[in-house]
Amino acid sequence: MINLLDSEMQRSVLFEVPVRAIRVDHDYQRRSPSSLIIRDMARNWDDQKAGVIYLNFRDNSFWCIDGQTRVEALRLAHGDEAFIKARCFDGLSKEREAELFDVYNRNRRQPTPYDTFKARIMYREPSALAIRNIVEDLGIELGPSHGSVSNRISAISALDTIYQQFGGLVLRKTLQLLRDAWGDSYIAYLSVHIKGLAYFFARYPDASRDRIIKTLKNQGHENLLARSSALGGKTRTQAHAGTWGQVLRSIYNIGLRRNQLEPWEERVSARESSSYHETEQSYAASDQS
Numbered sequence: 404m405i406n407l408l409d410s411e412m413q414r415s416v417l418f419e420v421p422v423r424a425i426r427v428d429h430d431y432q433r434r435s436p437s438s439l440i441i442r443d444m445a446r447n448w449d450d451q452k453a454g455v456i457y458l459n460f461r462d463n464s465f466w467c468i469d470g471q472t473r474v475e476a477l478r479l480a481h482g483d484e485a486f487i488k489a490r491c492f493d494g495l496s497k498e499r500e501a502e503l504f505d506v507y508n509r510n511r512r513q514p515t516p517y518d519t520f521k522a523r524i525m526y527r528e529p530s531a532l533a534i535r536n537i538v539e540d541l542g543i544e545l546g547p548s549h550g551s552v553s554n555r556i557s558a559i560s561a562l563d564t565i566y567q568q569f570g571g572l573v574l575r576k577t578l579q580l581l582r583d584a585w586g587d588s589y590i591a592y593l594s595v596h597i598k599g600l601a602y603f604f605a606r607y608p609d610a611s612r613d614r615i616i617k618t619l620k621n622q623g624h625e626n627l628l629a630r631s632s633a634l635g636g637k638t639r640t641q642a643h644a645g646t647w648g649q650v651l652r653s654i655y656n657i658g659l660r661r662n663q664l665e666p667w668e669e670r671v672s673a674r675e676s677s678s679y680h681e682t683e684q685s686y687a688a689s690d691q692s
Contacts, residue, residue, distance in 0.1 A: 415492045416490075417488070420487060423484065433471070537575045545559070554587035555589060598647075
């Protein structure tokens with residue numbers, strides 16, 4: 404919340420203002436919102452989701468304290484004559500506007516991926532429901548990343564990425580194998596492990612499940628992270644999922660005379676974008692209950 408004085412609130416009104424009448428003071432406001440964000444917001448504009456912006460009436464003009472991006476998105480979506488809901492103050496100084504802009508933006512907490520995932524579940528967004536069902540079917544918990552909680556997945560963005568890119572079958576196979584290899588340790592469900600193993604499956608769908616589990620158990624997550632970070636030239640906390648998958652392939656092949664997995668670069672194919680999703684369609688439909 405913006406820290407407002409009672410007298411300031413008493414001099415404010417809530418009403419709709421045409422976007423053509425709203426000005427932005429670049430002496431303290433950010434110079435220009437991201438055009439990509441504006442276009443995305445305009446394409447999906449919803450008056451109910453836009454909320455309320457904050458304005459101040461000063462020098463015969465409405466000055467935007469908070470909501471510049473929404474104003475520009477509405478202008479792009481519906482033109483200068485469109486109206487937007489605003490809490491408008493009367494007669495604040497320019498310095499007070501700048502102070503409120505600073506306080507509001509410093510104190511604003513962006514929702515976490517888990518926060519937004521819960522909201523998606525509440526309004527029954529299909530992919531969120533499918534992901535939840537997959538995870539719960541495997542006896543795993545979804546939750547925020549507070550501490551090292553066993554049998555909990557906090558890497559919501561990783562689940563979303565894999566589901567959207569490869570579909571629910573790959574996601575289920577990935578989580579099930581991580582669980583079987585490393586038990587209910589929270590380490591099993593780190594983002595790099597989920598994404599790395601899913602990328603591996605996308606390239607090598609016929610790889611031996613038993614051999615993968617044996618490899619993961621024998622190597623352990625620390626060694627896999629260390630080797631993948633070394634391959635990618637990063638620290639273990641920055642290990643990339645793609646290099647993690649490459650390391651798994653290299654270790655998997657050790658000792659095999661036949662049925663070795665092909666080089667990583669040669670396995671980038673339509674499997675990663677089309678065939679897995681085609682297989683997934685009936686599965687996703689059954690998971691929207």
